[in-house]
Amino acid sequence: MLLPEKFLTCVRCEDGLRREEGQTPVPGYGLSNAEVMLIGESPGAEEMKYARPFQGKAGENLNQFLAGVGLNRDQMYIANATRCRPYKEKETLLKNGTVRITKSNRPPSKHAVASCAAWLDMEIQLLAPKLIITLGSTPLKRLLGERSISEVHGNLLTVSIQRPETKEDSREFFWSDELYHVFPLYHPAAIIYRRELKEVFHEDMRKLRQTIEELKITSVIL
Numbered sequence: 300m301l302l303p304e305k306f307l308t309c310v311r312c313e314d315g316l317r318r319e320e321g322q323t324p325v326p327g328y329g330l331s332n333a334e335v336m337l338i339g340e341s342p343g344a345e346e347m348k349y350a351r352p353f354q355g356k357a358g359e360n361l362n363q364f365l366a367g368v369g370l371n372r373d374q375m376y377i378a379n380a381t382r383c384r385p386y387k388e389k390e391t392l393l394k395n396g397t398v399r400i401t402k403s404n405r406p407p408s409k410h411a412v413a414s415c416a417a418w419l420d421m422e423i424q425l426l427a428p429k430l431i432i433t434l435g436s437t438p439l440k441r442l443l444g445e446r447s448i449s450e451v452h453g454n455l456l457t458v459s460i461q462r463p464e465t466k467e468d469s470r471e472f473f474w475s476d477e478l479y480h481v482f483p484l485y486h487p488a489a490i491i492y493r494r495e496l497k498e499v500f501h502e503d504m505r506k507l508r509q510t511i512e513e514l515k516i517t518s519v520i521l
């Protein structure tokens with residue numbers, strides 16, 4: 300784990316306060332010298348269970364998409380914009396009079412993303428990746444502010460990114476002096492709900508592979 304031990308007890312936002320007993324925030328996972336960093340949105344139930352990003356169905360999806368264009372997930376570092384599961388609860392009254400509570404994922408709040416920004420920033424600074432791939436709108440906005448995924452997906456951007464102020468209780472950002480290579484993709488899960496994105500996503504993945512070759516990042520090519 301790249302992050303310090305105190306990370307494991309973080310309760311800076313509402314999602315941390317709602318973690319289940321025994322669970323910790325989910326740190327990024329992968330090689331500490333990885334050249335490519337992949338950033339998703341937030342952990343779900345499976346990720347909280349195993350304390351690793353992109354597990355279960357989401358992980359399988361991601362592996363398939365990457366391997367499909369000859370990219371190796373094991374050579375990347377994978378993290379999320381936030382590190383505790385954002386969820387909503389639904390109560391259902393059963394015939395026997397008991398109440399069943401089910402949890403479903405929801406996007407993280409802006410407050411949670413800003414609260415978790417320091418942890419992501421720490422991982423980016425320690426890793427200094429040659430390429431950052433964002434999956435979906437949440438990590439894109441976390442790094443680049445109000446950019447629209449529909450306008451920038453599938454393109455290599457060389458840009459300043461938002462970094463959090465260093466004060467512990469601050470949730471403000473400043474723009475980095477350094478420029479980063481950022482490649483935005485739709486979130487693979489979005490394709491399940493929006494079938495029209497399937498071909499777009501595959502085309503973006505092909506462009507990603509081409510970009511990786513142009514940047515000469517050979518470590519992630521199968």
Ligand code: SF4
Binds near residue numbers: 311383
């Ligand atoms: S989501 Fe991030 S900021 Fe919020 S409690 Fe979890 S680790 Fe802390």
